[in-house]
């Protein structure tokens with residue numbers, strides 16, 4: 001009897017189907033995972049609705065999903081740190097491990113990377129998939145499958161905070177209160193930020209951010225001037241923020257970030273919408289602001305799993321909707337509607 005491997009495959013823009021796919025066996029250094037939970041990311045929705053993000057274009061059927069937890073169902077040759085039955089979370093990278101970036105601890109820069117659910121590389125929104133064992137991490141008993149799947153978006157936030165060098169007693173501004181902004185806020189607090197303020201153009205997202213732990217929130221309107229908002233933020237936070245983590249991709253937020261940040265401070269850009277945005281070069285120079293990019297994450301799973309396990313990061317409030325794998329299309333419609341924050345799919349049987 002063959003076991004079914006129900007899988008969410010995007011055939012082309014707008015054409016997402018549940019189909020049965022072959023189950024692969026793990027090769028050397030690989031594990032087969034019985035997927036338990038998959039969170040829907042904005043990029044999954046964008047590939048579905050627009051068929052592309054930048055140069056990454058869906059030209060052949062693509063299995064979606066890169067926020068994964070599961071149970072080890074088979075172990076390939078040479079794998080010693082995992083066994084059948086282990087509960088795991090998955091870092092969606094598979095890298096070459098030998099280039100200068102892999103060898104210097106920046107595997108997120110590997111030019112030969114395979115990254116789940118990024119064309120042409122398949123994801124894991126299915127019953128089973130096979131992954132590199134060294135990018136698969138055991139979950140402690142007190143970390144749920146849902147929390148395990150959330151390690152991925154949390155990692156984006158943690159990496160941004162690490163790039164910013166967020167540390168004890170700092171004030172941190174996070175622009176954009178979507179899932180990644182919320183994850184950056186949770187990490188900034190866990191790293192010891194004394195005040196974290198979130199901005200957004202949507203009042204309901206800020207209300208939600210407060211419930212998730214944002215200390216301050218500030219509603220930005222289209223009529224606002226960046227310098228005026230910057231002054232109000234300094235008032236609200238008691239001083240200018242030492243670090244700003246930009247998670248919205250909006251032109252306004254990039255300008256605001258530079259104006260709001262303390263002289264000598266840093267602006268970290270995670271979010272990007274348009275390919276190019278302008279930035280206030282005079283203020284950047286005059287305040288010696290350092291602007292840095294932050295791309296995905298590197299070496300964040302062990303830290304984030306530990307932080308969830310010890311209770312210093314509580315990601316559960318971010319999960320707003322739950323669906324079964326069979327209801328994937330409804331789950332994607334919900335994610336696209338913007339009503340929820342983190343939509344979670346249960347792939348277990």
Ligand code: 572
Pocket residue numbers: 041042043053054056118152153156295296
């Ligand atoms: O969770 C990781 C992640 N990264 C995203 C988007 C969604 N989820 N990124 C934004 C898009 N870039 S990309 O380089 N690309 C389409 C591969 O423009 C990757 C990071």
Ligand code: ZN
Pocket residue numbers: 041042043066
């Ligand atoms: Zn993502």
